[in-house]
Amino acid sequence: MLELYGHPFSSYTWKALIALYANETPFTFRMLDGQNPEFYAKVQAASPMGKFPLLVDGETQVFEASAIIEYLALHHPGPAPLIPADPDAAIRTRMIDRVFDNYVMNAMQESVDEAIRRGSASDEVQKRVDERLLRTYRWIENWLGDYSAGDAITLIECAAAPSLFYADWVTRIPEDCPNLRAWRAHLLALPPVSRCIEDARPFRAYFPLGAPDRD
Template structure:
């Protein structure tokens, strides 16, 4: 059986979990939450698997796959299910991968600068927050325009796997502005999808760890 190593509050762990849940793929989840009796062994496995020792990590027999996007690509290839994680058409797959990078690089990673500043200093400097707001808001507006040509549906692909956790957390740090109504509607739609809602609920008890303070919503 597949095994996934990660933390229930980790955005990139969510990204892999959403794909697994969407296809009903059997797997064992090894949670690095400090409560797992196998915590030490799980931690060592993750540390040794990749250059930076980060989760999520997927283990399939002798194969170890790290990086959430690569995990989803592996699942699409070796453990397919009803959810079309990647299009069969090669050109469409390139486009899907491109949008995946938008959410990881321009939303999640940009937002993370504020989180990292709060972890280091206990608060976020005006300079860092201003830079984060500028970058993330620019990404929001680009995505809002892109959504004019993207249908909202119950289908889970690599795009939804990337967008749901990125928008969930980014909106806590930089609220989606009123002029991005399509994006706000899509975020709510994503959070209502059963695989995403399951991640939200399973992570709820860890919200006190969010260094900026989790808002009383979602």
């Protein structure tokens, strides 16, 4: 039985969970909630910075959410086309995965980290985050014009759903990005994603910038 170590409010845990839920892959969730110190010890020992999620498959340990999804696609495949079979399409999928991790999630994380340290994000930090996210939102808006965004779950959807869910709390997707706004709503309605949203709902009070009364 696969084991996934993480937390229901963690965006990168969501990323792995969405892939597991999309393929209805059996697994045991090991929640890092302070109740089981041995879970923390396992995660800390598995990677350089001891970050989650961590996937355990027998003697195999896989950290980093993108690598976990690659592993699931290879060793525990299902109906969801997590990684395209065509090599060129797979490269494009991995490239867009990095857009959402590096230019959406990591960008908004600067405001979150500042709020954790200081209690709120400074105007300077928030302005910098807004500029980065708005530039990325508009790039994604253009990219969506060539993307067939159906109900399939690929590495792209696994990355996009949690990053857009939280980033929109930090910097709203503007009205001049209607395709992106509609796609975010579509992603949040997908059953594997909505399951993550509901499981995370009890923890919203912990969002450092304050969770909005929506989604």
